[in-house]
């Protein structure tokens with residue numbers, strides 16, 4: 001874990017000079033319990049001024065001027081950002097762009113954030129993958145859309161799987177498995193234990209990247225479990241009364 005201006009975050013060693021990125025923890029902001037402290041979600045009952053202060057700390061710390069997020073709906077729609085940020089947040093669970101200096105981000109509290117960089121065609125993607133989006137193949141869609149929009153080849157892509165709830169803590173029902181089967185997903189990421197099924201979101205999204213042809217050596221993972229580690233907001237551990245941490249990536253002006 002790294003610290004900059006009090007903000008604690010994780011990063012991938014695989015991303016090169018072309019991008020700024022980070023998987024932020026909940027540490028280093030101003031929000032009060034149960035949103036303490038680096039909460040980016042203004043929809044809930046956290047004070048707007050606290051979320052604004054958290055955002056400005058993030059902007060100052062990482063040299064970001066514009067951040068695009070989306071209204072995340074647990075689907076598999078990929079939003080393509082061209083130049084200016086849209087006035088209202090579109091409903092989507094992934095963003096791709098080749099616009100310099102515009103950070104794209106996902107807000108999570110257990111769901112898996114995935115960041116992608118195409119250093120050859122200079123394009124990036126950010127994905128929000130909960131179990132529903134994962135079942136629908138949101139990560140596959142994002143790689144496909146980067147290909148359509150920017151000519152990105154999977155073999156050139158660099159990807160990082162961020163902190164999400166791990167199979168250690170993610171008990172799921174049979175309905176989740178049924179949804180995977182309905183969408184022709186494999187079931188390798190389900191871990192059957194005596195007290196029920198566990199889902200490994202990281203493993204399934206890793207297989208989606210590999211299936212698309214992203215080389216394994218270009219993918220980093222091994223982020224801590226959001227439920228086991230108090231440094232993260234965890235929807236499940238905190239019974240829904242919690243904030244959202246930010247994961248972001250931005251193409252640097254060159």
Ligand SMILES: [Zn+2]
Pocket residue numbers: 165166167168169170225226227228229
């Ligand atoms: Zn855990």
